[in-house]
Amino acid sequence: MRVKFILPSLIEAGSPLWRPIKYSLFPPLGLATLAAYLDPDDEAEIVDQHVQPLDLNDAPDLVVIQVYITNAYRAYAIADHYRAKGCFVILGGLHVTALPDEAIVHADVIFTGPAEESFPRFLADFRKRVHARHYVSSERTLQGIPPVRRDLIDRNRYLVPNSIVVSRGCPHHCDFCYKDAFFEGGISSYTQQVDDALGEINRLPGRHLYFLDDHLLGHKSFARDLFRGMRGMGRIFQGAATVDSILDGSLIETAADAGLRSIFVGFESLDPQNLKQSNKRQNLERNYEAAIQRLHDLGIMINASFVFGLDYDSPSVFRQTVDWAVKMGVTTSTFHIATPYPGTGFYRRMQQAGRMMTSDWDLFDTRHVTFEPIGMSPEQLKTGYDQAYRDFYTWESILQASRFHGTAKHQLKHFFYTAGWKKFEPLWNMVIQLKKLNLMTPLLEAILSKVTQQAEPQTLAAMTAPNPETP
Numbered sequence: 001m002r003v004k005f006i007l008p009s010l011i012e013a014g015s016p017l018w019r020p021i022k023y024s025l026f027p028p029l030g031l032a033t034l035a036a037y038l039d040p041d042d043e044a045e046i047v048d049q050h051v052q053p054l055d056l057n058d059a060p061d062l063v064v065i066q067v068y069i070t071n072a073y074r075a076y077a078i079a080d081h082y083r084a085k086g087c088f089v090i091l092g093g094l095h096v097t098a099l100p101d102e103a104i105v106h107a108d109v110i111f112t113g114p115a116e117e118s119f120p121r122f123l124a125d126f127r128k129r130v131h132a133r134h135y136v137s138s139e140r141t142l143q144g145i146p147p148v149r150r151d152l153i154d155r156n157r158y159l160v161p162n163s164i165v166v167s168r169g170c171p172h173h174c175d176f177c178y179k180d181a182f183f184e185g186g187i188s189s190y191t192q193q194v195d196d197a198l199g200e201i202n203r204l205p206g207r208h209l210y211f212l213d214d215h216l217l218g219h220k221s222f223a224r225d226l227f228r229g230m231r232g233m234g235r236i237f238q239g240a241a242t243v244d245s246i247l248d249g250s251l252i253e254t255a256a257d258a259g260l261r262s263i264f265v266g267f268e269s270l271d272p273q274n275l276k277q278s279n280k281r282q283n284l285e286r287n288y289e290a291a292i293q294r295l296h297d298l299g300i301m302i303n304a305s306f307v308f309g310l311d312y313d314s315p316s317v318f319r320q321t322v323d324w325a326v327k328m329g330v331t332t333s334t335f336h337i338a339t340p341y342p343g344t345g346f347y348r349r350m351q352q353a354g355r356m357m358t359s360d361w362d363l364f365d366t367r368h369v370t371f372e373p374i375g376m377s378p379e380q381l382k383t384g385y386d387q388a389y390r391d392f393y394t395w396e397s398i399l400q401a402s403r404f405h406g407t408a409k410h411q412l413k414h415f416f417y418t419a420g421w422k423k424f425e426p427l428w429n430m431v432i433q434l435k436k437l438n439l440m441t442p443l444l445e446a447i448l449s450k451v452t453q454q455a456e457p458q459t460l461a462a463m464t465a466p467n468p469e470t471p
């Protein structure tokens with residue numbers, strides 16, 4: 001059987017918002033996970049439209065398409081094309097789970113929820129030609145899953161070919177998060193066996209790993225055993241976690257010891273009323289500054305996530321948030337315009353209040369305003385968001401945030417990471433054109449490599465300050 005797995009582009013290549021480096025970070029792990037359930041004599045290929053052209057002239061026996069909200073229209077068009085040619089097309093992923101009735105019109109079969117159990121069940125049915133029209137994930141487990149088909153991924157095309165997930169979901173229930181809808185009807189947070197996760201890590205070449213888990217510290221005992229197992233493996237890694245898990249116990253030290261060097265933290269809002277309304281309890285009454293200090297003391301860089309446009313935000317939120325992030329020495333910030341995703345509590349609230357402004361899914365990329373904010377106009381929200389990005393990534397802000405980091409090594413590390421992400425776009429584009437992006441991975445490793453906080457007399461400020469002796 002010839003099976004073609006497709007990740008349609010999340011954004012039209014060449015559009016003004018297209019950033020090649022952003023879309024060349026990670027390979028399509030979900031599709032490579034599914035490919036592992038094929039038989040050895042099946043022929044499989046994965047096409048990621050972010051990094052390669054999609055040839056539509058073939059006629060595979062089975063076309064498997066991953067649908068996110070912002071690639072939904074492209075996914076449906078590709079599905080319609082293949083179905084018109086008589087190919088069998090199946091659709092799954094977050095957006096299909098949120099809106100199955102919309103997706104089913106474009107598919108022979110749809111899948112809702114994670115598919116580690118339903119996809120192999122479908123494959124068995126398909127081979128017998130007795131498939132159902134809609135497969136719902138019934139059992140939630142990662143135990144005994146086959147190794148991800150990384151052989152189908154062209155590592156040269158990605159900056160972070162070693163992305164990995166060892167758990168699914170998260171124990172919290174923020175009302176803007178997709179997770180509760182995606183994992184509906186079963187447990188919404190579960191992990192691999194520690195030994196399986198360590199085995200997968202061992203199979204990955206190189207040093208650097210990026211855990212794409214929603215919350216890497218979400219299951220304390222699992223995370224502790226994982227990090228203990230990773231100690232001495234010589235890995236350096238990045239991941240995501242919540243404020244409370246960083247402040248709680250000594251798990252974060254164990255993670256740092258295992259090689260954690262940079263972490264994505266959902267601060268989301270500096271306003272407790274916004275956090276409360278969004279059910280982001282894990283952030284409420286937590287000391288953000290203490291969490292940041294702890295991470296910096298461990299030499300862990302921070303990618304802080306913030307959401308704008310929640311009900312208690314006024315036009316001052318943008319400047320306040322950027323100033324705070326720069327003052328705290330946050331290395332990179334990811335800003336989002338609050339986006340009510342179908343299937344979430346936030347979406348239901350906005351719909352009930354008649355505040356949804358559009359259902360053009362292309363706009364649900366957290367860069368456009370899709371609902372009526374109440375503390376400012378939609379235009380203010382959009383311009384304030386754009387300005388926040390510009391303000392955070394000025395050279396002045398980058399240098400100012402660097403100064404927060406005690407030692408020169410730390411300051412340089414921060415400086416190169418931030419500047420590398422936002423200021424060297426032409427360099428990234430060139431390497432992507434050459435299809436040799438993974439040659440840059442050692443550079444990333446070098447920046448992330450172990451630096452402990454210790455007093456060093458020379459700081460970046462001193463190193464970059466103009467020398468009064470030179471004319």
Ligand code: B12
Pocket residue numbers: 010011022023025026027028029030031033034064065066067068069070071090091092093094111113114115116119165177178212213214336341364365366367
């Ligand atoms: C990697 C990633 C990306 C990559 C995407 C490309 C890629 N290579 O995957 C990049 C960096 C480009 C990206 C960008 C963005 N992302 Co993103 N991203 C992720 C992340 C961290 C991991 C995805 C992953 O690999 N998961 C692990 C695999 C195993 O799971 P999976 O992909 O879901 O696949 C499983 C199922 O979905 C299912 N499945 C999937 N497809 C199909 C198809 C069929 C036929 C079947 C049977 C099954 C099936 O089977 C798989 C096994 O169970 C997720 C968070 C997460 N942990 O999932 C966020 C996530 C998907 N991103 C999110 C967001 C918000 C964004 C951005 C909008 C953020 C931003 N403002 O920049 C942008 C999108 C920009 C745009 N224009 O749309 C949200 C999506 C919310 C939503 N409701 O859609 C998520 C869920 C993060 C979050 N917690 O909010 N992202």
